[in-house]
Amino acid sequence: MTSLPPRRADARRSRAAILTAAVEVLDAHPDAGLAAVARAAGVTRQTIYAHFSSREHLLAAVVDRLTEQAVAAMDAVETDSGTAGDALLRLLAAGRQSTDRYPALLQQIATQPVGPDTDRLRHAPVADRIERVIRRGQRTGEFDDRLPADWLAAAVIALAHAAADHPSGIDEAVLSRTVRNTLTRTERA
Incomplete structure (x- = not known):
């Protein structure tokens, strides 16, 4: 019994949420930073950096x-x-x-x-x-x-x-x- 598969599914959901939020936030506010994207995605900035450097x-x-x-x-x-x-x-x-x-x-x-x-x-x-x-x-x-x-x-x-x-x-x-x-x-x- 490992927790690896749920983390992978969770990571996929986080990535999808980040991308969805980034599209909306950056279209509405082109100069918005990653903190604004993180807030809209419901994740932390660290989570964004875990997916995108x-x-x-x-x-x-x-x-x-x-x-x-x-x-x-x-x-x-x-x-x-x-x-x-x-x-x-x-x-x-x-x-x-x-x-x-x-x-x-x-x-x-x-x-x-x-x-x-x-x-x-x-x-x-x-x-x-x-x-x-x-x-x-x-x-x-x-x-x-x-x-x-x-x-x-x-x-x-x-x-x-x-x-x-x-x-x-x-x-x-x-x-x-x-x-x-x-x-x-x-x-x-």
């Missing part, structure tokens, strides 16, 4: 949490029906609706320095879903098949970020048209 590590875990939420929203989208273009736009809208709930937090995360490998790894689950739809569109002739699908997925993600980060905001119709134009094969004279 710094605020930066906590923010990295928050990014992972938001990515998981966006991926779950994207997974709820039916990507095998309709045109690949429509499916891709539904996928992007689902991801955007998920992340748009936390504008201040996303702005704070965007200012954190990360290397290109870290950014690519963070986007991998999203890029995979986008790439699958792009490959479907390439097979059916709807999307340009002269460019690699993974490159096109990266371009779509960059367009979505650029639209979200634009100071005056880019509406869905403009983003949709831009994404379609980027992926559609056009013959040049």
Whole structure:
């Protein structure tokens, strides 16, 4: 009879509570410290440090949490029906609706320095879903098949970020048209 399994379950609950609190607190108060997150999570600062060695590590875990939420929203989208273009736009809208709930937090995360490998790894689950739809569109002739699908997925993600980060905001119709134009094969004279 050991107490190890309950501690593991308790540790998982504490980590989940910390991440949930961090998302809410840091979106409402971007400069909030770990003490505020601890209070909102119902844990001590020491408990936070047991899971995350710094605020930066906590923010990295928050990014992972938001990515998981966006991926779950994207997974709820039916990507095998309709045109690949429509499916891709539904996928992007689902991801955007998920992340748009936390504008201040996303702005704070965007200012954190990360290397290109870290950014690519963070986007991998999203890029995979986008790439699958792009490959479907390439097979059916709807999307340009002269460019690699993974490159096109990266371009779509960059367009979505650029639209979200634009100071005056880019509406869905403009983003949709831009994404379609980027992926559609056009013959040049």
